[in-house]
Amino acid sequence: MEAEGPAKGLCEEATCPLCLDFFKDPVTIDxxxxxxxxxxxxxxxxxxxxxxxxxxxxxxxxxxxxxxRQLANMAELVQKLQEGGRKKEGRRDACKMHQEPLKLFCREDEAPICTVCDRAKEHRGHNVIPLEEAFQEYKEKTKLQLESLRKKKEEFRDQQYVQELRRKDYQTQLDLEKMKIKSLFEGMQRFLEEKQHFCLAQLEDLEKEMEKRQDKTLTKLTEEISQLTLLITEMEEKCLQPASDFLQNIRNSLVRCEKNLGGYVPDISPNLNERLKMTSQKISALQKATESYKESLEEALIKAVWEQTVNTDSCIQAPKKDSLSRAPNRVNVTLDPETACSRLILSEDLKNVRMLGCTPHSSNVFPQKAFVLGRERFTSGRHCWEIRVSSNQWAVGISRDSVRKKGSINPNTDDSIWAVGVKPGSYYSSEVCIFPEVGSFSLNRIINLLYVVLDYEVGRVEFYNSKEFIYAFSSISFSGEEIRPFFFVPNDGSLKCC
Incomplete structure (x- = not known):
């Protein structure tokens, strides 16, 4: 018994993991x-x-x-040792009733029998085949089941990876929806506070439901993978057993394999995609309503936004094409050196820009050539990008592609740009100006990180400070012209595209 462990390990080392038999002409890969x-x-x-x-x-x-070759020699030696051991153990594999060698296998009883048992009335008329033939037949069936189990395990691993990626995507979309909802209720008075709490609670419930379902799905996948790993290990060990031990309860083992192949973890993504899309569409409709008439906001909220309650236990459907078509595309903006004036210094990765030199701080106008455009061009869709601000004078937004041909512009009056920023000469860096100039207002905090969201088809560009809504240009007619990210960097200032 003491040698049984090392002998088993030696057999495993000499066994091919694909055919589960001793190596024949073994090769090593990289x-x-x-x-x-x-x-x-x-x-x-x-x-x-x-x-x-x-x-x-x-x-x-x-x-x-x-x-x-060393492994081939070892496998051949182990095989000979095992065959010699089987001859010595012939008596141990004898029939308990007749003390004869177990040389046959009864298909009806699914058990090894001896030649005397074959003639006994218990097995008379039964389908009896040689033990070695039964051993090879059932071993082949077991190999097929093992391969199927391994494939199923890989499928679950792939699903697990996809679920993790989707989880991050959903969280990003939920964060954006929270920002929209908060922007709708800023500036409203007490009678809207209850509605604001209600809308946020809806998204919080959706987020909790998403977390709950994702956790449940990932837990189920982990359990399935663990069960398959244990079953694979058990079946691999069984394949190394002698024929008589191997064929004991072989039917139950194969049934367990087939049972585990039926495992299925439902994909919750389609349901969440549709709910996120519906929420986004309804919030957009509410934004239009509040711009037209604040007095009817409560009615519009109930009718246009929360008219239908999504049943969280509804049947999961297959994902529809373009189900997230209204979700903004996050853009990795880079600067176009062809549009930058000579005093603007761009980094090698075209992500940072700063102004070389400085104009007098008392000036309240922008240097008319201190601008640079992003390389990206937009003619459709929804897009968003982030800009980090590290100076007290700047302007960020969008412009028509044709602005690059002007050479110099005045952001206060030019109708080819739509931007927000802080003008030179402003005493407070939290005082935000709108360009073309339509006024200014103060924020509760200094802007460090700016989010720009462009909707080309709707003709709208929105600006957010971290998670706080700042301003939005709406009803813009782009007339099919290419739109590009726009940056003004005066007075030794600097900007960074995140």
């Missing part, structure tokens, strides 16, 4: 794992430039196979 040459060829299929290890899934750029 990741260090070993397989039978024929098994690996069958697994990889058609030849190609790249493959992956069947055991660890590591990419193998070059299909380099190194013959492992």
């Amino acid at each position: 990741c260090g794992h070993n397989f039978c040459k024929s098994c690996l060829a069958k697994c990889w299929g058609e030849p190609g430039p790249e493959a992956s290890c069947p055991q660890c899934r590591e990419k193998i750029p070059q299909r380099t196979l190194r013959p492992n």
Whole structure:
């Protein structure tokens, strides 16, 4: 019994993980794992430039196979030792009733029997085959089940990864919806406070439901993977057993394999996608209503925004095409050096810009050439980007592509730009101006990080300070012209595209 553990380990080292038999013509691949040459060829299929290890899934750029002669010799030696051991253990594998060797297998009773049992009335008329034939037949069935179990495990792992990515995407969308809701209720008085609390509570419930469902899904996936791992280990160990032990309760083992292959974790994404899309569409409708008439806000809120209650237990449907088409596309904005004047210094990665030199601080006008445009051009869709402000004078927004041909502009009067910022000469850096100039107002905090959200089809651009709404230009007619990110950087100032 003491030698049983080391002997088992030696057998495992000499066993191919694909065919679960002793290595035949073993080869080693780049990741260090070993397989039978024929098994690996069958697994990889058609030849190609790249493959992956069947055991660890590591990419193998070059299909380099190194013959492992030492492993081949060891496998041959272990096989001979095992065959010799089986001969010595012949008596231990004898029939308990007749003390004869178990050389046959009864299909009806699914049990090994001896030649005397075969003639007994208990097995008369039964379908009896040689034990070795039954061993090979059921071993092949077990191999097929193992392969299916491994594939199912990989499917669950892929689902787990996708769920994690979707979880982050949902959180980003939820954060944006919170920002919209907060902007709707700023400036409203006491009678709207109850409605503000109600709307935020709806999104909080959605967020909690999302977390709850995602946690439940991920927990289920983890449980399924754990169960499959245990079952695979158990079946691999069973394949290493002698024929008589291996065939004990073989039917139950195969049934368990088939049962575990039926595992399924429902995808909750379509339901959440539709709910997020519906929330976004309803909030947009509410924004238009509040711009037209504040007195009817309560009626519009009930009728246009929360008219329908989403049933959280409704059936999960397949995702619809473009179900998130109204979600803004986060843009990685870079600066266009072709549009920057000579006094503007751009970083190598085209993410930072600063003004070289300084105009007198008493001036209350922008230098008319101190602007640069983003490389990105928009003719459709919804887009958002972030800008970090690190000076007391700046302007950020959007402009028509044609503004680059003007050479110099005045943001106070130019109708080709839509921007917010702090003018030179402003005493408070929290005093925000609108360009073209339509007035100014003060915020409760200094702007450090600015969010710009552009909706081309609607003709609207919104500005947020962190999670606080600042200002929005609406009913803009872009007339099909390309729209680009716009930056003004006067007076030794600097901006950074995040």
